[in-house]
Every structure is written in C-alpha cells, then in structure tokens.
Amino acid sequence: MSRLTDLIAQVKAKDPATGAELEREFQVLSSRRAFGLNFERHRPEAVELPQRKIRKGDKVRILPPRGSTKKGEQRLWLVKSLSGRGESKSATLDLIGGGEPETQSVAVVDLVVVAEFRDVIYPGLVSTGKVERGGDRPYHTVINGENFHVLKALTYSHRGKIDAIYIDPPYNSGAQDWKYNNNYVEKDDLYRHSKWLAMMERRLRVARELLNPLNSVLIVAIDDKEFARLALLLEQTFPDARQEMITTVINPRGKYRQGEFARCEEYIFFLAFGAAKVLGEPDGDFAAGSTVSWRTLRRSDLSSARGTKKGGTSQFYPIYIGGSGRIERIGEALDHAVDRKTAPQLPGCVAVFPIRDDGTEMNWGLTGPSLKSLLDNGYVRVGRATPDRPQQYEVSYLTSGRIADIESGRAKVVGRAEDGSVIAKYETSKIKMPVSTWARPSHNAEIYGTDLLKALIGDRTFPFPKSLHAVEDCLRLFIADKPEAIVLDFFSGSGTTAHAVMRLNRQDGGRRQCISVTNNEVAAEEQAALRKKKLRPGDIDWEKWGICEYITKPRIAAAITGKSPDGKEIEGDYKFTDEFQIAEGFDENAEFFTLTYETPVSVSHNKAFARIAPLLWMRAGSEGRRIDALPAKGWEVADTYGLLTDLDKAAPFCKAIASEDAVRIAYIVTDDDRRFQSVARRLPVTVEPVRLYESYLSNFQFTNGE
Incomplete structure (x- = not known):
C-alpha cells in the first residue's frame, strides 16, 4: 500500500488532476467491504447538457460534425475564454487531464456542456x-x-x-x-x-x-x-x-x-x-354488497373420515330435515361401530349423514351441541335436495369469522330464507393482507x-x-x-x-x-x-x-x-x-419544467430568481399562486408562502403572513443572520422561516459528495 501511495504522489506532482482521480479510486478500492455486494464504483458519471449556454469555466465536449453518425470525442475540455458573437462565436479550450497540455479554438455551436456527477450544481x-x-x-x-x-x-x-x-x-x-x-x-x-x-x-x-x-x-x-x-x-x-x-x-x-x-x-x-x-386491500370474496359466504358442514379431508383418530367420536350424527326443507332436530352422535341405518327415525323427516358420493362416511364439521347453537341463531342453512345421492341434502353453516362480521356490523342481515337461515350482505369491504x-x-x-x-x-x-x-x-x-x-x-x-x-x-x-x-x-x-x-x-x-x-x-x-x-x-x-x-x-x-444549471454568483445577486422561484413554490407545497418575479414593493405573500426582499418592509410582511392561515414558509432574502433572526421571531410559530440565498447555496454544497 505504501508503494502505491508513493506512486500516486509522483503522478500528482506531474498531473494533479489525474493524480487526484487515482487517489480517489485507490481510496474506494481500499475501503471495499470484504462481504456483501462488491462492485466497481467506476468514475463519476457525466451528462451532456445540449440546451445549456456555454459559459467561461464550463466543462465541454466537442460534437461530431452535423450529419455524422459517429460519436464525438469523449475527452473533456475547459472553456478558458469566449470571443465573437452569434454563429461566429468561438471558445478557447484547454484539455482536462491527459498528461500533455493541449489548447484549441472551437466554434461554440460545436460544443456541448458536460456536468460530472461529482460537480456542485x-x-x-x-x-x-x-x-x-x-x-x-x-x-x-x-x-x-x-x-x-x-x-x-x-x-x-x-x-x-x-x-x-x-x-x-x-x-x-x-x-x-x-x-x-x-x-x-x-x-x-x-x-x-x-x-x-x-x-x-x-x-x-x-x-x-x-x-x-x-x-x-x-x-x-x-x-x-x-x-x-x-x-x-x-x-x-x-x-x-x-x-x-x-x-x-x-x-x-x-x-x-x-x-x-x-x-x-x-x-x-x-x-x-x-x-x-x-x-x-379489499378482499374480493368479501366486497361491499356481496353476500356472506357459507361453508359446507361435511368435512372434506379423508384424514377426518368417520372412524379415524382425527375424526373423533362426536361428529357423526343424523340431521333430521323435514319436507319443508327445515332442520327439525339434530340427533345424537353414533359410535364408530354403530351402523348409521340403526339411528332413530323421525316421522316426516330425512335423516341426513355426512356421506361422500362414493359412499365414504365422513364427519360433520361441528359437534351436535355447537350446530344446535348456530341453528337457533339462523347460522345453519339447508341447501338443495340430492335424493339420489348418499347425502340427501347439502348443509352449510357460517364460520366464526363470518358470524363476527355480522355481529360487528361489517355485514348486515337483510332477510331470512325459507329454512330460517339468515341472508347477510357486507356493508363495507373486508380487508386482507395481499x-x-x-x-x-x-x-x-x-x-x-x-x-x-x-x-x-x-x-x-x-x-x-x-x-x-x-x-x-x-x-x-x-x-x-x-x-x-x-x-x-x-x-x-x-x-x-x-x-x-x-x-x-x-x-x-x-x-x-x-x-x-x-x-x-x-x-x-x-x-x-x-x-x-x-x-x-x-x-x-x-x-x-x-x-x-x-x-x-x-x-x-x-x-x-x-x-x-x-x-x-x-x-x-x-x-x-x-x-x-x-x-x-x-x-x-x-x-x-426543465432543469437549469445556475451559477452561485447569479443566485446570490438575485439574477436567477425567476429560475429559483419554482423550487421555492414546490418547497411550500406546489399549490396556489407562485411568485415568479422579485416584488417591486419589497415583499409579497402568495397562497402558501411569502417572500421578503427588503427587510425595511418586515412589519407589513409579517402582518400579511399572520393574516393567512395557509402560509407555511417565509423566505427572507438577507446576508445578515441577526436581521434574519429578528424577522423570524416575529413570524407565527406555524410558519417556517428560510433564509435566502444562504439556505439554497449551502444545501447544494452540502449535498455534493461523490
């Protein structure tokens, strides 16, 4: 590492710009993490600004001739001076880096400004x-x-x-x-x-x-x-x-x-x-206006079939359904060894058991007492008759979640079916995690x-x-x-x-x-x-x-x-x-909007206010009227912010600010921090005082840093 440092120092002595860049890259390389995502940070990006006027001190590239399909040279030049007017305006350029110094004169129309990402803008x-x-x-x-x-x-x-x-x-x-x-x-x-x-x-x-x-x-x-x-x-x-x-x-x-x-x-x-x-987000199955869904009472998984350990002994029982399609009685559970055909019969009713179409005996999803409790509240429904199948009626019930929706008011009971079961619809959509x-x-x-x-x-x-x-x-x-x-x-x-x-x-x-x-x-x-x-x-x-x-x-x-x-x-x-x-x-x-690039001198001397104005408006919320020009009377208040350029007019400015509830920011143009603080103390506590142009200039000096 010490040898590399010595070599970089030698390069810096002969070519400061190249040496400084080598030093930056060396620091990046030496600080690279041993674990995690490793990648080359490369040299800072550069962007061409074709609509920006050429100024003294700009970095530029030389464009290819018009009509050429080739790219222009990628070397960067520094504009040392400008001369002439209109189409004949030319720039004297010095090559940036590259060892041997090189200077040339090029027509301004054949140049494009370049901003490197390490530059302060x-x-x-x-x-x-x-x-x-x-x-x-x-x-x-x-x-x-x-x-x-x-x-x-x-x-x-x-x-x-x-x-x-x-x-x-x-x-x-x-x-x-x-x-x-x-x-x-x-x-x-x-x-x-x-x-x-x-x-x-x-x-x-x-x-x-x-x-x-x-x-x-x-x-x-x-x-x-x-x-x-x-x-x-x-x-x-x-x-x-x-x-x-x-x-x-x-x-x-x-x-x-x-x-x-x-x-x-x-x-x-x-x-x-x-x-x-x-x-x-709203659950499509439980959207506002949709009917509350019912669950089939018969268990569906074979691991819960009658006679299995998971199936238990209390969920195989007859449900007696009368000719009107209503549940008349819920019978007692049968032990595994008891043939369902021996279950008591109820005159005028069909004894319905949980039987799959292939004849497999299953279990109901609830015990008899639990089903009875739901039935009394209208939370059990008899579906269509299926006399040609082993289970002669479909039976459904409302789960605890759907019952909670009704009892909480998320769903509303809008009527009753012929079998006494509730008809409920969602008042508002139910929310689920995607x-x-x-x-x-x-x-x-x-x-x-x-x-x-x-x-x-x-x-x-x-x-x-x-x-x-x-x-x-x-x-x-x-x-x-x-x-x-x-x-x-x-x-x-x-x-x-x-x-x-x-x-x-x-x-x-x-x-x-x-x-x-x-x-x-x-x-x-x-x-x-x-x-x-x-x-x-x-x-x-x-x-x-x-x-x-x-x-x-x-x-x-x-x-x-x-x-x-x-x-x-x-x-x-x-x-x-x-x-x-x-x-x-x-x-x-x-x-x-289109982004522009200003100079700190033009900003601090009020020469760039019209182009800074949209940023002031955006900072205040991007709403209402915008102050696009320096106020002739020394101050102005728009819908959400105010601008004071003449501190001798602070009294009417602060009074106007206080009379507007929507004002959030007061921009105060001054180089004197004591006078700024004096005005700031007179503003409502709900209004943020901002010092121009110190806050603007220091922000971009502070945020720069590749």
Whole structure:
C-alpha cells in the first residue's frame, strides 16, 4: 500500500488532476467491504447538457460534425475564454487531464456542456407548460432533466418530505435501453452489471435523503437480470428498512426465449421505513354488497373420515330435515361401530349423514351441541335436495369469522330464507393482507400498459410501459390512508406513476401529488434518422422527439383532459377499482419544467430568481399562486408562502403572513443572520422561516459528495 501511495504522489506532482482521480479510486478500492455486494464504483458519471449556454469555466465536449453518425470525442475540455458573437462565436479550450497540455479554438455551436456527477450544481427550473382542471388542488410536477441532478435539486424542496417513491429503472437487458457516461451499455460489456449498480447506488443514496424516515416506502420494480444484485444493494443502502419482494405476473403468455423459459413475471421490492406498513386491500370474496359466504358442514379431508383418530367420536350424527326443507332436530352422535341405518327415525323427516358420493362416511364439521347453537341463531342453512345421492341434502353453516362480521356490523342481515337461515350482505369491504405472488388480470402490461398508452397518445410508441393498475395497487397498499401524500418517480418514463396517483385521488377525494422526473432522451433507433437530417441534441427538431416532450407530457395532459394530443376525446373506459370513461379525465393540475444549471454568483445577486422561484413554490407545497418575479414593493405573500426582499418592509410582511392561515414558509432574502433572526421571531410559530440565498447555496454544497 505504501508503494502505491508513493506512486500516486509522483503522478500528482506531474498531473494533479489525474493524480487526484487515482487517489480517489485507490481510496474506494481500499475501503471495499470484504462481504456483501462488491462492485466497481467506476468514475463519476457525466451528462451532456445540449440546451445549456456555454459559459467561461464550463466543462465541454466537442460534437461530431452535423450529419455524422459517429460519436464525438469523449475527452473533456475547459472553456478558458469566449470571443465573437452569434454563429461566429468561438471558445478557447484547454484539455482536462491527459498528461500533455493541449489548447484549441472551437466554434461554440460545436460544443456541448458536460456536468460530472461529482460537480456542485445549483439547479433552477423553467416552466414549459401546464394543465389546469383541479381548481385549488396541488400541482403534479414533471421535471425534464438528468435524474441524479433533479434528485439533488429536490433535496432543497423535499428533504424528508416524500411519502412514497416508485421507480421502474432500466432493466440492463443488454439492449440499447440505458446509457452510462453518454454511451449505451452493450450486452458484452464486462462491467455491465457494476455500471448499472453504480448508476443505481448514486441515485438511491440521494433518494434516501428525500424519504420521510418516520413513515414512507420505496418501491422498485425490476426483472430477472438484476433482481438479485438489486436486493443486496437495497439492503446495503437502506439497512434500517424492512424489505420484502413480490413476484407479479405481467405477461400471462410469457415472453418467448429460444431454449429458455418464457418469462412472464417481474419482481417488486417494497422497503418500509419507520411506521410504514402494508395497509391491506379489499378482499374480493368479501366486497361491499356481496353476500356472506357459507361453508359446507361435511368435512372434506379423508384424514377426518368417520372412524379415524382425527375424526373423533362426536361428529357423526343424523340431521333430521323435514319436507319443508327445515332442520327439525339434530340427533345424537353414533359410535364408530354403530351402523348409521340403526339411528332413530323421525316421522316426516330425512335423516341426513355426512356421506361422500362414493359412499365414504365422513364427519360433520361441528359437534351436535355447537350446530344446535348456530341453528337457533339462523347460522345453519339447508341447501338443495340430492335424493339420489348418499347425502340427501347439502348443509352449510357460517364460520366464526363470518358470524363476527355480522355481529360487528361489517355485514348486515337483510332477510331470512325459507329454512330460517339468515341472508347477510357486507356493508363495507373486508380487508386482507395481499399474498407475495400476484397473478392479477389488471396487471397485464400489454393491455393496461401498452394498449392504454396507445389509447391516450395514439401511435407514439414507448417500450414496455407498466400497467396503470399495477402501479396504482402498489401505491394504494401504503398511501391509501395518506390523502395528501407526496409521491416521487425519478425514472418516470411514460408517466404511469402520476396517472396512478390521479386515480387514487379520484377514488377517495385525496390531494396527493406526484413528482415525475424524466430526461428527454431520443430513442436509439430514431437518433440515426435524425443525424442523417443533420440534427443534433439541442436542436428544436431533435428535442421534440425526446421522451419527456413526445411521451410523458402528452400522456399526463391526455389523462387529465380526457383528450388525445390531436384534441379528440379518448375512447374506452378505466377498469377495476374505479370504472369510468377515460374521456372524463381528472380534476387535477400539472405543470412541466426543465432543469437549469445556475451559477452561485447569479443566485446570490438575485439574477436567477425567476429560475429559483419554482423550487421555492414546490418547497411550500406546489399549490396556489407562485411568485415568479422579485416584488417591486419589497415583499409579497402568495397562497402558501411569502417572500421578503427588503427587510425595511418586515412589519407589513409579517402582518400579511399572520393574516393567512395557509402560509407555511417565509423566505427572507438577507446576508445578515441577526436581521434574519429578528424577522423570524416575529413570524407565527406555524410558519417556517428560510433564509435566502444562504439556505439554497449551502444545501447544494452540502449535498455534493461523490
């Protein structure tokens, strides 16, 4: 180890950047755990930001010529200076790392900004549209951006506030379905699994900061390629969580694979934190309005046949049923050796014994006295007559559980049958704990994922969308009792999670909101065609085909309005828990944003307020009016928060805050901590004082750390 340390020191003397990176990797290697999940953490990921303007001090890559199908060079350059204007604007670049210094001048239009994940970022948001049908309800938000950076942004607005995270990450199938450092990870990549784990670990570590530690859930859907590794990663990243895995059938026909089993299932991990627990779900056999079920009185297992040890000696007796179909008397039990034909006869009645069709003598499920007690209360029923069979009448009874349902009021007696037995129906659905293997028709991803998405947005294709009802069921098990829950999906794809949250709100009048995070990546098969048209990422005609613009935003808008992107009413109905026409839409609000990257100087000097404003609004609950510009009078109060920029106007600001019951946060712009504290003391105790921009800047310096 000492020899390696000496060598690293020598490299640092000649090339500080490379030496520092070698030292970081050495520290990671030396701290690797001996047991558990071991994998290469790799160098930090980097993401290209094609829509970001080039600034002095940026890290950039040089793009390939327009029309080229080749990738640009992957080396990173530092922008030392900028010169010129418009199309002739150029940048002087210095090579980052790599030993020998290298400098060149490149046209700015041929550069793209690159953000490495170890860099400190200062995020902002720009609104790109909204859909409003929900009145004063909170807004669902869709954020277009690199999800790792968006997660960092949310540490300012939602640290410890998220009630549920549902994610469906890329499955690492070896197809062109996910990138690492701007490259698709191929099936023959020796580091495919460790790259996937490194990608997931970084995001899960930030997600941990967002979850409410007292009561929240993390839900992760995955296929068979990575589920075993993911299980270990989740255990290591969230040691305080209670982890369970569900198997769910999403394709009953199975996916054909030559020489292999046809895969029909996926896996879902549930990690519960704090007081979170599975709430249960309505039992289909005991749903509201359904009739209370009866159990056949004759025992069914041969180990309980007459004469067996388990069968006992007190449960083989005659039940005398009269011509009216009523039970007139319950006879005495017969010993094993007594022929049933010798039992006393009751005039006008048939002596019914528990006999199988093949003549095997069984036992009744209750002793005579116990059956008599139930009979007196109407809890025994005579079924159809079967005169040609050894047992000439069917006899049923209510179990102790069904009787408890009646006596507790969960089920109500609505009448009596001719034989005196009760007719009871459930007033409310009975709740049961779901099993760990789901084979539910509603979870069919083809019908309620792919086909539903096509109904919403037409022929815009998206690979393997989740069943709407599968996501809905997962969330319901943990947030059915949280009508104002905040749900996050940072691999939101087509927007199924937000759609599911809307469904839950409609079912119980909830005000839950969903934060959906996706990028605007163009599908691999479409990129080649666009490059032939001499288009590149960042061009308007390129970006309009990205996931966020082409799929996610239109899908959420269609769900809310009930109209497809071309303005037509959507045909078809929602099924299962809540059945109604898709064209009815939802009484919900949604706003769409794109992530921006700010400089600390522009933030602290009020130059970036318009782009910081959405984060302030989201931190206050994403509802009501937003303060999008600095107030001319020095302060302003919106529905859920206030902003003070001139501390000399603190008195009217505090008075206005106190008069509004819905205000939760007061943002106070000052560099003077004593003046901040003076204003904070004058606010109601229910209002959180937040110092701008110190809280914003320090948050992102603090959360950074690869």
